[in-house]
Amino acid sequence: MELEDIYENIEKEDIKDTCEPQTQSRCQDEGKARKQRGSRCLVLITVSLGLICVLLLVFIILQHITITAERDLIKSYKNTVKEFNQTINSLQDNYTDLMTEKHQLQNNFSSLSQKNLELETRVKDLTAEKNQLQSNFNSLSQKKLELETEIRKLSDQGKGRLFMSTEAKSWSDSRQYCRDCGADLVIINTQEKQQLVSSLVKEIVWIGLSDIQQEGYMKWVDNSPLKQGFWEKNEPNDAAGNEDCIELNPAKPVLKNWNDIPCSDKRKCICDN
Numbered sequence: 001m002e003l004e005d006i007y008e009n010i011e012k013e014d015i016k017d018t019c020e021p022q023t024q025s026r027c028q029d030e031g032k033a034r035k036q037r038g039s040r041c042l043v044l045i046t047v048s049l050g051l052i053c054v055l056l057l058v059f060i061i062l063q064h065i066t067i068t069a070e071r072d073l074i075k076s077y078k079n080t081v082k083e084f085n086q087t088i089n090s091l092q093d094n095y096t097d098l099m100t101e102k103h104q105l106q107n108n109f110s111s112l113s114q115k116n117l118e119l120e121t122r123v124k125d126l127t128a129e130k131n132q133l134q135s136n137f138n139s140l141s142q143k144k145l146e147l148e149t150e151i152r153k154l155s156d157q158g159k160g161r162l163f164m165s166t167e168a169k170s171w172s173d174s175r176q177y178c179r180d181c182g183a184d185l186v187i188i189n190t191q192e193k194q195q196l197v198s199s200l201v202k203e204i205v206w207i208g209l210s211d212i213q214q215e216g217y218m219k220w221v222d223n224s225p226l227k228q229g230f231w232e233k234n235e236p237n238d239a240a241g242n243e244d245c246i247e248l249n250p251a252k253p254v255l256k257n258w259n260d261i262p263c264s265d266k267r268k269c270i271c272d273n
């Protein structure tokens, strides 16, 4: 049964119960008015319920939108956190690599510092050696100047002209070569002349000294006796009893470069006129 019918029946019952026959017409008018008011109430209730439904629907939609937005936001947060963690892990890996590289560079730096110290020490040693060599060079230059001065002095004094033969011969043949040139084998009777002859020759040569005439009695070619000898160590030794002629070896120390050898050996010679 519909609500409108129920209201109508109730009203009819009310009218039947309350109206007298003589006032039947007026009662019908009142019933109609009540019926109209009931219809308005019904419409009002229906409209209210509709509005409530619409409001509920709007509320539900808004809630749905809000929840969806929050869910998307949470999802976005999760992605951000995940990316942040990945970035942290990547940075940690980079940090580890950089620390390893730093240690390697520190080791390289230590090694290079050690090498630098060694090179500095080496440079100091070489500098000291260079200074020593420079000093020696200066000393030798000074000696060279002195020898050149001595050569000029000897030349100026007209004490003869030294020259070397071009062919290796025995001591006697070499002396004959000098004589054929108007000279004789060189006589060395001073330290200065020993230094001069030693500086002039580059190979072993005969000089004008021998003990041919009497063993152990050294004489120059002008028959003057030997006063000062510049012998090698343990010379003269007259080895095998057959060493009577004297050679000068410029490769030996300048004041210790004489040796007695067999006169038949072949050498170039120094002549002095």
Ligand SMILES: [Ca+2]
Pocket: 211, 215, 216, 238, 242, 243, 244, 245, 260
């Ligand atoms: Ca001898």
Ligand SMILES: [Ca+2]
Pocket: 235, 236, 237, 238, 239, 243, 259, 260, 261
């Ligand atoms: Ca000897």
